[in-house]
Amino acid sequence: MKPQETVPTSLPGAVRASIADSLATVDAELARRYPGDPGTRQPVHTVYVPGDLLTATTARDWGDQALAALDQHAPDADSFAAVLGLPEDLAEPVHTRVRAKLEREPVEDLRIDFEDGYGPRPDAEEDAAAARAASLLAAACAEGGAPPCAGIRMKCMEAAVRDRGIRTLDIFLTGLMAAGGLPDGLVLTLPKVTYAEQVTAMVRLCEEFEKARGLAPGRIGFEIQIETTQAILGSDGRATVARMIDAAEGRATGLHYGTFDYSASCGVGAAHQSMDHPVADHAKAVMQVAAAGTGVRLSDGSTNVLPIGPTERVHDAWRLHHGLVRRSLARAYYQGWDMHPGHLPTRYAAVYAFYREGLEAAAERLAAYVDRTAQGTGIADEPATAKALSGHLVRGLDCRALDGAEVERLTGLGRAELDALAGRAPAVS
Numbered sequence: 521m522k523p524q525e526t527v528p529t530s531l532p533g534a535v536r537a538s539i540a541d542s543l544a545t546v547d548a549e550l551a552r553r554y555p556g557d558p559g560t561r562q563p564v565h566t567v568y569v570p571g572d573l574l575t576a577t578t579a580r581d582w583g584d585q586a587l588a589a590l591d592q593h594a595p596d597a598d599s600f601a602a603v604l605g606l607p608e609d610l611a612e613p614v615h616t617r618v619r620a621k622l623e624r625e626p627v628e629d630l631r632i633d634f635e636d637g638y639g640p641r642p643d644a645e646e647d648a649a650a651a652r653a654a655s656l657l658a659a660a661c662a663e664g665g666a667p668p669c670a671g672i673r674m675k676c677m678e679a680a681v682r683d684r685g686i687r688t689l690d691i692f693l694t695g696l697m698a699a700g701g702l703p704d705g706l707v708l709t710l711p712k713v714t715y716a717e718q719v720t721a722m723v724r725l726c727e728e729f730e731k732a733r734g735l736a737p738g739r740i741g742f743e744i745q746i747e748t749t750q751a752i753l754g755s756d757g758r759a760t761v762a763r764m765i766d767a768a769e770g771r772a773t774g775l776h777y778g779t780f781d782y783s784a785s786c787g788v789g790a791a792h793q794s795m796d797h798p799v800a801d802h803a804k805a806v807m808q809v810a811a812a813g814t815g816v817r818l819s820d821g822s823t824n825v826l827p828i829g830p831t832e833r834v835h836d837a838w839r840l841h842h843g844l845v846r847r848s849l850a851r852a853y854y855q856g857w858d859m860h861p862g863h864l865p866t867r868y869a870a871v872y873a874f875y876r877e878g879l880e881a882a883a884e885r886l887a888a889y890v891d892r893t894a895q896g897t898g899i900a901d902e903p904a905t906a907k908a909l910s911g912h913l914v915r916g917l918d919c920r921a922l923d924g925a926e927v928e929r930l931t932g933l934g935r936a937e938l939d940a941l942a943g944r945a946p947a948v949s
Contacts, residue, residue: 553766554813557911558773559944561918562817563628563669564871565858566776570637571649571672576656579667583626585861587619589827593834594865603835604842604866610873617921618868626864628919629669629855632657634688635676635711636781643684650688654695661703671707673745677718686725693740697733708742709776714750716760716767723769741771743819747778749785752803762810772816775807776857779821795821795844795856804853819855820848827862838866845870854915875916882909883930886941890933910941 569578594600600618601611632653634646641649653672660666672692675685689708696702710722726740744764746752754760765772782803783793794800804820811818823844827837841863848856849870858867889906910933916922917935928934933941 552770555815556813557942557944558815558817559939561668562855562915563667564854564919565627565856565867566629566631566669566819567627567667567858568631568633568637568673568822571632571634571646571653572638572641574632574653574656576659579627579630579660579665582861582864583622586622586626586864589834589862590619590622590865593827593831593838600865600869603838604869604873605839606869606873607877610876613876614869614872617872618865621868621920622864625667627667629707630667630671631707631709632670632672634685635673637673640681643687646684646688647691650691651695654692655699657703658696658699662700666703666705669705669707670703671709673709673711676710676712677721678712678714689725690729693729693733702735702739706740707773708740709745710742711745711778712747712781713744713764714748714760716763719744719764719767719772723767723771726771738770741773742768743774743776744768744772745776745778746803746807747781747785749782752806759806759810761807765810765814765816768816772814774817774819774855775811776819777804777807777821777853779857780824782821793824795823796847804851808852817855818853819857820853822857822859823863824859826860827866828860834862837862842866842870846874849874871919872921875912875919875921878912879916879922879927880930882912883927885909886913886933887931890931890941906941907943910938911944914938914942914944 567579567582575581590600594603597611597615600606600615601608606614634650638646638649650672657666657670660670672688674689674692675681677685693702696706710719713719722742726742727737729735730737730739744751744761746761751760751764754763761775765775777795777800779795779800780793783797783799784790786799788797788799800821804818807818823841825837825840827834827841845856845867848854856867858864886906886909889909913922913927913931914935917924917927917938924935927938931938
């Protein structure tokens with residue numbers, strides 16, 4: 521072997537060592553605060569169901585109602601594509617995938633609501649509903665029929681409802697433990713957060729429950745719902761949401777934007793409260809920057825325009841919802857809320873079309889990047905873009921908008937290679 525040629529330098533090794541020592545604390549903080557994507561599947565939506573309306577068949581019922589709406593108002597691929605303005609080449613693959621999804625797994629994330637969707641109830645009534653929710657979820661998990669993610673939204677940490685929220689959380693988690701333990705896809709949502717100290721209180725609750733039941737530290741995480749102006753900008757002019765992520769001490773799994781509460785807190789009139797209002801865009805941009813690199817995922821809100829009534833009205837609501845979901849996807853909000861079974865067809869249509877229409881271009885660019893040539897794409901991509909391209913394909917695979925075989929054929933890359941390029945851990949099925 522030819523000896524490595526020595527090139528001249530001027531700085532002694534002690535300088536590099538000194539620089540490394542001086543930045544050791546910063547290196548540790550970067551690793552702690554910005555661990556990157558958690559490497560797990562993110563649901564494309566969250567379905568909210570009031571605690572008293574939950575049944576053992578809620579997820580299946582939503583799927584059946586969504587299929588019935590398709591059969592009634594857009595019974596074939598061409599009619600569905602015409603309503604939503606889908607390109608001709610996407611009509612059949614999107615329609616086929618939407619129907620298959622509604623038949624196989626209509627709900628990806630189910631939130632049993634004990635806050636606004638449930639309201640104030642006598643304590644005995646809410647106690648019973650929380651215990652029943654735990655029992656139904658545990659049974660669904662045991663039988664293999666639970667959505668991949670599921671949990672509750674408790675009442676917030678404000679003084680008037682704090683004790684009630686804590687008790688409901690305790691009953692629900694205790695019920696799950698009694699039925700065999702906390703499910704892997706458990707998700708808890710803390711609403712109407714205004715101060716980072718409320719997040720700290722939630723962390724303490726999680727810690728105390730873990731100690732009481734012998735769970736591993738950090739086992740319980742939670743989402744933070746952004747519904748108030750104070751959650752975006754504090755009285756000191758700082759971005760409160762960044763402080764909330766820090767206060768969660770690694771337990772925050774997501775930031776969920778609350779469309780109507782946040783709009784109302786900004787003084788927006790009811791007729792103009794929407795996911796695409798300028799106040800919504802501002803809040804979500806702040807959330808996005810605060811969460812970037814932290815592993816905390818983002819979710820957009822919902823529309824309150826329901827696809828019910830005569831076909832013309834349903835089509836109008838579908839077009840609105842489809843457009844809002846596509847807008848969120850383009851802005852890197854890959855999850856949102858669905859409030860009615862009729863929203864499921866357009867949720868999945870928008871998601872599947874989004875990933876399928878960009879498949880060939882993304883695959884070509886990624887293959888060219890891996891081969892270190894432009895290969896006629898006319899674009900010289902950098903590592904950050906390659907990460908985004910592979911992330912796009914991975915998310916499409918997660919929600920089954922894309923098939924592994926077609927992605928591998930177009931890119932020459934298997935799932936493990938895509939995960940590595942996207943900065944994710946190996947896929948968990």
